[in-house]
Amino acid sequence: MKVVTGVVGNDVHVVANRLIDISLQERGFEVFNLGVNTYLEEFIDAVIETDADVLLVSSLNGEAEGWCRDLGILKSKYDFSDVVFMIGGNLGVGEMNAEELGPKYRNYGFDLVFHQVDLNEGLDQLENYLKERK
Amino acid sequence: MSLLQREREIIVQNEFIDQFDFKEVEEFIKSASKELFISHKFKTTNEMLVQPRGGFPTYDKVFQLYKEFKNSGVDVLPLTIDSNTRLNDYATAKKMLALSEENDVDMLNGYPLINHGYRTTRKMITHYDTPVSLRHGTPDARLLVEIALASGIFEIEGGPITYLLPYSKNFPLDKAFLYWKYVERVCAAYSELNEPINRESFGPLSATMQPPAIVLVIQIIEMLLSLEEGVKSFSVSFSQTGSMLQDVVSSNVLKKLSRKYADRFGHNDAVINLVYHQWMGAFPYNKHYSDSLINTSTVIAAMVGADKIITKTRNEAFGIPTKEANALAVANVKYTLNMLKGLPKISDEAEEENLTNMVNEIMEAVLNDSADTLWRKVFNAIKKGHIEIPFSPHIINANKVITVRDPDGNIRIHNKGKLPISDKSFAFERSKIRLKENERVVDKIIQDIGIML
Numbered sequence: 380m381k382v383v384t385g386v387v388g389n390d391v392h393v394v395a396n397r398l399i400d401i402s403l404q405e406r407g408f409e410v411f412n413l414g415v416n417t418y419l420e421e422f423i424d425a426v427i428e429t430d431a432d433v434l435l436v437s438s439l440n441g442e443a444e445g446w447c448r449d450l451g452i453l454k455s456k457y458d459f460s461d462v463v464f465m466i467g468g469n470l471g472v473g474e475m476n477a478e479e480l481g482p483k484y485r486n487y488g489f490d491l492v493f494h495q496v497d498l499n500e501g502l503d504q505l506e507n508y509l510k511e512r513k
Numbered sequence: 514m515s516l517l518q519r520e521r522e523i524i525v526q527n528e529f530i531d532q533f534d535f536k537e538v539e540e541f542i543k544s545a546s547k548e549l550f551i552s553h554k555f556k557t558t559n560e561m562l563v564q565p566r567g568g569f570p571t572y573d574k575v576f577q578l579y580k581e582f583k584n585s586g587v588d589v590l591p592l593t594i595d596s597n598t599r600l601n602d603y604a605t606a607k608k609m610l611a612l613s614e615e616n617d618v619d620m621l622n623g624y625p626l627i628n629h630g631y632r633t634t635r636k637m638i639t640h641y642d643t644p645v646s647l648r649h650g651t652p653d654a655r656l657l658v659e660i661a662l663a664s665g666i667f668e669i670e671g672g673p674i675t676y677l678l679p680y681s682k683n684f685p686l687d688k689a690f691l692y693w694k695y696v697e698r699v700c701a702a703y704s705e706l707n708e709p710i711n712r713e714s715f716g717p718l719s720a721t722m723q724p725p726a727i728v729l730v731i732q733i734i735e736m737l738l739s740l741e742e743g744v745k746s747f748s749v750s751f752s753q754t755g756s757m758l759q760d761v762v763s764s765n766v767l768k769k770l771s772r773k774y775a776d777r778f779g780h781n782d783a784v785i786n787l788v789y790h791q792w793m794g795a796f797p798y799n800k801h802y803s804d805s806l807i808n809t810s811t812v813i814a815a816m817v818g819a820d821k822i823i824t825k826t827r828n829e830a831f832g833i834p835t836k837e838a839n840a841l842a843v844a845n846v847k848y849t850l851n852m853l854k855g856l857p858k859i860s861d862e863a864e865e866e867n868l869t870n871m872v873n874e875i876m877e878a879v880l881n882d883s884a885d886t887l888w889r890k891v892f893n894a895i896k897k898g899h900i901e902i903p904f905s906p907h908i909i910n911a912n913k914v915i916t917v918r919d920p921d922g923n924i925r926i927h928n929k930g931k932l933p934i935s936d937k938s939f940a941f942e943r944s945k946i947r948l949k950e951n952e953r954v955v956d957k958i959i960q961d962i963g964i965m966l
Contacts, residue, residue, distance in 0.1 A: 391682065393906040394721055394962065401915065402955045415906045416682050499956070 380509070383425045384435040385413030388446035392439035395468065395498075399437060402502055408433075419446060423453045426462060433463045433505065436489075441472035450488040463508065467493035467501050517698050524655045524695075529603040529627050538663040541635070543706045550708035551589055551644035551668045552746035555786050555820055560588075561850055562821040564646060565843050567836070568593030568623035570613035572633060575624055578836040579641050585840040586847045589821065590641065592666060594649040594657065595623035599680075601653055603627045622833065623649075627656060631663035638665035646670060646713070652677050652684040653692045662703055668711040668748075669700060672735035674891070675715035678905040686895060686909050690888040694742060701743030709746040712739045713788060716750035720793035721904040721962055722916045724926050725754065725763040726871035726934070730900060732767060733774050733876065734891050740780040741887060747783060748821065752790035753810045755964050756922035762864045764789075764817035770872055789819035796829035797966055803827040804845075806965055811846050815853035822846065867941045871934045875899065878933035898931030917954060918961040919945040927954060 382403050386396050393415050400412045411429050413421060426434050436443065443466060450464070466489045470480050477494050484492040491508060493501040525533035547553045554562060565582060568591065569575050579590055597606040606625035613620045626634060638645055646668040647661045654676075658669055673693040677684060700710040714735040716728050732749040739747050749771050754760055764787060771785050791810040797803055804827050814822040826842040828834040834842075878899050882890040894900045898911030905912070913930025926932070926942040948957060 391906050393719075394904050397904055397912065398955055398959060400912070401958070402953075405953060405955060412912070414682060414908060498959075499953075 380408050380433065381411065381429055381431040382408045382433040382435055383411045383413065383422060383429060383431045384437065385417035385422060386415045387417060387419065387422070387436050387438050388440075388442050389416060390438060390440045390442065391415045395439055396437060398498060399435065402498060403435075406502060406506065419449060419453060423457075426459070427457060431462060432509075433465060435505075436464075436466045438466070438468040438470060441469045443468065443470055444472075444483070447484070447487050447489075454488050463491065463505070463512075464489045465491040465493070465501075465505060467491075467496060467498075470494040517695070517702075520695065521659065521699070525659055527603070527627075527656060529607065530656070530660065531630055531632070533631075533659065533663070538631070539703075539706065541665070542662065542703050545665060545667075545707055546639070546642055547708055548642045549638065549644055549665050549667055550711070551646065551821075552711045552784065553708040554588065554644055555711070555746070555784065561814060561819055562588035563824060563843055563846050563850070564589035564591055564821055565824045565826075565839050566591050566593055566648060567834075567839050568595070568648070570595065570610050570619050570621040570623070570625065572629060572637065574619075574836075576637055578839070579637065579643075581836040581840040582843060583641060583643065585844040587643070587840075587843050589668070590643050590645045591648050592626070592645050592661075593623040594647070594651070595621035595625050597621065598623070598625050598627055598657065599649050599651045601651075601656075619833075626660050626664070631660045634660075634664035644668060650676050650680045652681060652689045655692055655695050658696045658699060662699065662710065667708070668713060669696065670713045670715055671696075672712075672714050673738070673888070674731050674735060674895070674900075675718060678895075678902050678907050678910055679715075679719040680906075682906045683908050686907075687892055690738075690892060693738070694888070697739045697742035697744055700739075701745075704743070704745050709784070710744070711746040711748060711786070712744050713748035714750055716788070717752035717790050717793040718902045719904040720752060722918075722924055722958065723754075723902060724914070724916050724924050725751070725759060725766075725868055726875065726926070727900065727902055727914070727932075729763065729767050729770065729868070729872045730875045730879070731902075733771055733872070734879070734887075734900075736771055736785065737774060737778055737780075738887060738891070740775060740783050741778065745783050746786070748786040748788045750788035750790060750823075752793040753813060754922075754924055755792075755794070755918070756924070757809075757813050757816070758861060758864070758921065759923045760789075760813050761817055761859055762861055762868055764819070765860050766865055766868045766872065768818075770869065774876070786820040787818070788821045788823065789814040789817060790823045791825045792965060795963060795966055796825070798830045800827040802965075803829060807842065807845070808849055811849040812853060815850060816856055816859065818858070822850075867938055871938045874934045874938060875932060899933050901930060901932075915954065915958070917946055917948075917957045918964065920947050922964065924961075
């Protein structure tokens with residue numbers, strides 16, 4: 380399974396990004412890590428180029444909301460029906476109502492949304508999701 | 514006119530600075546007070562020098578900060594530069610400085626030296642007549658360093674690797690080498706006029722699980738790149754690892770090998786100093802724990818025989834400290850150091866041997882590259898992954914090396930990636946690691962990063 384991952388927007392927090400990379404590799408995924416400061420268009424290009432099964436976008440500084448609004452438009456230009464779109468990290472700036480974040484991001488076009496969820500738990504759920512979908 | 518001088522004249526023709534008067538600056542440095550040179554201070558004292566971190570947008574706030582530091586017995590003053598200036602964005606720095614001055618709020622995380630200019634800044638530096646160290650994080654520091662030296666700042670921190678791999682995603686590494694070559698040459702040229710300008714490398718790197726072997730290799734390489742351009746006074750540095758033993762071992766090996774490599778390349782006359790950074794990782798929110806951490810690292814700095822210590826404050830977890838909190842930290846470190854004179858030297862032979870071997874093995878691989886100059890060899894080494902740092906945001910970094918802590922807290926190489934270390938050295942590292950049954954490496958890393966929380 381191929382996963383494209385990276386930190387969206389003008390966000391240079393690299394530590395969690397490296398941990399996601401290592402965790403995915405430990406679970407047997409083939410990882411294409413675009414690193415920090417990655418724009419949505421670059422993610423989409425990488426998914427197409429690598430023929431990825433999963434796109435895992437992360438955010439630490441909480442600005443992902445602004446950066447991911449156009450996901451629906453970008454998704455409509457290409458057939459991504461086999462690709463799982465996942466986002467995790469701090470998905471809002473400041474204190475947020477976590478209940479509202481899930482629907483909001485699913486509305487943008489994400490299948491799996493994890494706001495301040497432990498990394499391993501998020502990846503367990505990803506693996507379950509992939510299994511069930513088969 | 515030399516090529517370097519021609520380049521310098523182009524660099525200082527910048528819309529954000531007033532006329533740069535090379536003659537006047539040369540005269541100033543030639544007749545500058547010896548007290549401004551940290552290289553002179555290193556020569557004339559046996560005591561560890563204490564230097565905090567700090568910088569504010571406005572002249573007045575830095576002036577007040579220095580006053581506070583002087584009252585606390587500081588030995589070396591810092592001048593930390595704001596993030597826009599670090600990225601050569603002097604227009605934004607100018608705007609934010611104006612806002613800071615008008616509204617009495619800090620709109621910058623440091624001092625925009627280019628916008629203040631050397632004529633103004635020099636007044637403050639000569640007023641305090643104390644060495645000042647330039648702290649920044651700039652891949653292209655050519656103009657910044659010209660202005661700093663003209664201001665009377667005679668210690669320049671940084672280097673092409675240590676200010677790039679931890680700080681940038683895609684600034685080209687080859688450019689960083691060439692821009693820093695300029696900095697070294699300017700420092701070398703001024704070093705002939707009075708006491709030497711001191712250059713200092715930034716050993717903490719990304720401050721997250723950095724293996725000493727890589728830190729030491731990068732320290733030695735930046736030292737060689739500097740000395741080969743004529744710099745005569747250089748500080749190698751590293752930050753607290755989280756294990757007292759590993760700090761002692763790192764320091765013993767770094768002192769020995771930096772001298773060895775400097776001599777091997779014919780730089781026998783260069784003075785090499787050791788700088789110790791108090792814990793650079795995530796700080797506890799509990800200020801009592803912070804105090805304890807800072808005290809312990811002061812003890813370690815004395816044990817390793819550092820020539821200078823760079824301090825943290827109990828407010829670290831909460832943001833930029835006030836001038837009072839910062840000065841209090843300096844006073845406390847000075848107080849603790851007073852009890853720590855003439856300590857016996859301790860060591861661990863097996864550990865020192867293994868670290869020495871790893872550093873030599875990586876250095877040999879770098880030096881054996883077929884490129885014609887040292888910087889190109891190093892450039893190739895980084896491209897090939899022979900040198901990489903854990904947790905770098907930069908695209909050129911290989912990101913293959915994985916480190917974890919052993920039961921004593923020492924940082925060990927778990928995956929060596931492309932590091933050219935021998936099987937024997939690697940086996941030594943691996944033999945120290947203990948993972949619990951079914952414990953995932955990544956969970957261990959997360960725990961090891963947060964060791965001080």
